[in-house]
Amino acid sequence: MSHLQIGEVAKRTELSINTIRHYDEAGLVTPSARSAGGFRLYTDADVDRLLVIRRMKPLGFTLEEMGELLAAIDDPSSTALVAAFHERAQRSCEKLRIQLAYAEELTALLASRTVSSGTG
Numbered sequence: 001m002s003h004l005q006i007g008e009v010a011k012r013t014e015l016s017i018n019t020i021r022h023y024d025e026a027g028l029v030t031p032s033a034r035s036a037g038g039f040r041l042y043t044d045a046d047v048d049r050l051l052v053i054r055r056m057k058p059l060g061f062t063l064e065e066m067g068e069l070l071a072a073i074d075d076p077s078s079t080a081l082v083a084a085f086h087e088r089a090q091r092s093c094e095k096l097r098i099q100l101a102y103a104e105e106l107t108a109l110l111a112s113r114t115v116s117s118g119t120g
Contacts, residue, residue: 003033003041013050020050026063028053028070059092 010017023029024040029049031040042050052073053066061069069085072078 001032001043003043004047005035006031006040006042009042009047009050012047013054015050015054023050023053026067028063028067056089058096059089061088 004012006017006020009015009020013020020029021040024031029042029046032043032046033041035041049070052070056066056069065085068081072081072085
């Protein structure tokens with residue numbers, strides 16, 4: 001089993017080192033090992049857990065909810081809880097799609113105003 005230092009994990013997950021440390025302190029993702037010098041060492045499974053958290057954050061899940069989902073993912077008997085999180089994630093995605101559509105409409109409107117006022 002290979003271990004990654006926190007800097008490599010940060011690159012793979014696109015999370016800052018401080019954010020990864022915060023998730024460790026919150027008990028969401030504990031490093032699988034420590035180096036002789038005390039550095040946090042992570043496995044691919046740890047990276048996968050961080051990616052779950054990274055995906056939950058923009059959908060408005062709290063740290064407590066993140067912990068609940070991670071525990072449910074680890075427990076095969078928690079299918080109902082995983083299903084509830086799935087449904088909530090789907091609703092959040094739909095809200096984000098609507099917000100993105102509004103943002104794109106505004107961007108197009110502003111672009112058309114910029115082009116028409118610049119040529120007139």
